[in-house]
Amino acid sequence: MFIIKSLNYKDILQIRNVEIHTGKVTTLFGESGSGKSTLLKLLNRLISPDQGTLLYENKPIGEFDPVLLRREVVMLSQAPAIFEGSVRDNLLIGLKFSEKESVTDNKLLKILKEMKLKKGLDDEADKLSGGEKQRIALARVLLMEAKAYLIDEPTSALDEDTEKRVMDYFIEHSKAKSKTIVMVTHSREIAQRYSDQILDMKNINQKRSLSV
Numbered sequence: 001m002f003i004i005k006s007l008n009y010k011d012i013l014q015i016r017n018v019e020i021h022t023g024k025v026t027t028l029f030g031e032s033g034s035g036k037s038t039l040l041k042l043l044n045r046l047i048s049p050d051q052g053t054l055l056y057e058n059k060p061i062g063e064f065d066p067v068l069l070r071r072e073v074v075m076l077s078q079a080p081a082i083f084e085g086s087v088r089d090n091l092l093i094g095l096k097f098s099e100k101e102s103v104t105d106n107k108l109l110k111i112l113k114e115m116k117l118k119k120g121l122d123d124e125a126d127k128l129s130g131g132e133k134q135r136i137a138l139a140r141v142l143l144m145e146a147k148a149y150l151i152d153e154p155t156s157a158l159d160e161d162t163e164k165r166v167m168d169y170f171i172e173h174s175k176a177k178s179k180t181i182v183m184v185t186h187s188r189e190i191a192q193r194y195s196d197q198i199l200d201m202k203n204i205n206q207k208r209s210l211s212v
């Protein structure tokens, strides 16, 4: 799905050769500041490389319309965006952005259950806890049925048990539909449990690894 060669972004990231495969889980693992979020932003065309090759579906990513690209390659950033309004509004907003058909309350209730969220669809979203907001954001992304999900520490605010249940569902559901996942985590256990490929950011970022 993505091919990266000799990529350079400012003094932050240098990647010689990385391939991110369709339908697989690729995990970016590494110390704080190693460029994990920067790589996700490159894959979503929020920023562009200074040098090198970044292909999406075998075409330079710069040739894609950014809005259309972001409907296919959906990013969930570290601090989940929660808007004023109800839980329902917040779940459906991704579908609106993608200009996709809305879904029934039953489907929304089912996904809340899978996310282990005991909240009603009419509850106010900005009153939710940090971990609840993360799960709403994750559910919103899942509902979009995009081709790829770029998820940046999506469960960092959850307790271990809830994190495992939510991630089990997210990964199983996505894999069953051949979605591509690129995720950032600081948890070695999460990385090992779910990944088809783990990119050690110290190693792909050669400049940093040489200086270590």
Ligand SMILES: Nc1ncnc2c1ncn2[C@@H]1O[C@H](COP(=O)(O)OP(=O)(O)OP(=O)(O)O)[C@@H](O)[C@H]1O
Pocket: 010, 012, 030, 031, 032, 033, 034, 035, 036, 037, 038, 039
């Ligand atoms: N636009 C920018 N201009 C200059 N420096 C930046 C920019 N964006 C990020 N950086 C720096 O690049 C480095 C990598 O940032 P990034 O957010 O990608 O790291 P990370 O691996 O995701 O870190 P964390 O695990 O702490 O979230 C950091 O030192 C950060 O301060």
